[in-house]
Amino acid sequence: MINGVEMRGVTIDDAAGLADTLARNRAYMAPFEPRRPEGFYTEAGQRERIEALLADRDAGRLLPFVLVAGDTPVGAINLGRIELGPFRSGGVGYWVDRERAGKGLATAALEEVCRIARDEVGLHRVEAGTLVDNVASQRVLAKAGFEQFGLAPRYLHINGAWRDHCMFQRLLHDDPPPAH
Template sequence: MASIIPTLRDGATVLRPIRVRDARELERELLASRAWLRPWEATSPSAPMNWDTKGSIRSLLAGARAGTGLPFVIETDGRLAGQLNVSGMTYGSLASATIGYWVGAGFAGRGLTPAAVALATDHVFFTTGLHRMEICIRPENTPSLRVVEKLGFRYEGLRRRYIHINGDWRDHFCFGLTVEEVPQGVLQRWKSGRVDPTAAEVPEVDRIAARHSIPLPPPR
């Protein structure tokens, strides 16, 4: 079943379906924000960095037609600011998905990313009917960690050498949220100030383990 990609809005933040003709503008923003984004860019262990932006967009749209993804661009005041992808959409007994995102350096700190993540998560929960959303973040990525903290995603654990990022396999902190936790919606809970500020706290043992790449202690 194909995924219908909606246009979602909160104030000046707009999520709209990605288009192949967005490739040039996306490349321009990626290049302008190269130093800002490179530490967090997904790479391949078996291939060089791929700058086939049109090919990447076509692949994302194919995923939407297959019902496994929702690819968006993030806009504000009519300007393309970044990208958000809902991927790994699985139905049935799992009913879950994963979010990944980026915004250009000139758009950081303006509340665009938490608004975009909240909009996408609410759509997945209340329109698509999935049960759980997951976000995995590198321990060093402080801006992204602030996003899950603002929105109240729960910390769920450290994943070792989980995703190939910027040329190597990197540890990630995993955060999750289920629809039962946000009956009023992620966006409304955030806007109303009812987020638990401790939900996204990472235990010190996991921070140390990620920082020094030492084995985790066995479970008790």
């Protein structure tokens, strides 16, 4: 827990709170997010999204977490694109409520997700991408031990256009993968 915020697995019961927090942060996050349909910002839209996240979790492809202060969601972090075998890699994405930004919450959540990725999932590396001009997120990644390893031109469709992303990774260990 950091500054009264807990990280835990997301549940269907988080739908209303996430809808409220995302709607409140819509303008703040717009420069960094894909354009979303209106339904995304409703309890029903979040319930549908969470059901999909939980299905991916159950299939071993994703670990979705919510950051909560009391009962109020104030952010989220997902470890997705989980690949085992010789690759043993995953990708991380996160966001934090505007009122909580710049207070170490995203860094602490990233560090915990990397611990889970290493100790519980057995991943070798975790990667993340940021818009080229998202200096705040790049600082978060650097503080959590990520290093930039490349540039991905027109990587994601963000806020209405294909945007270049700086690519980061954190190597978690150099142990060989388990034999199968």
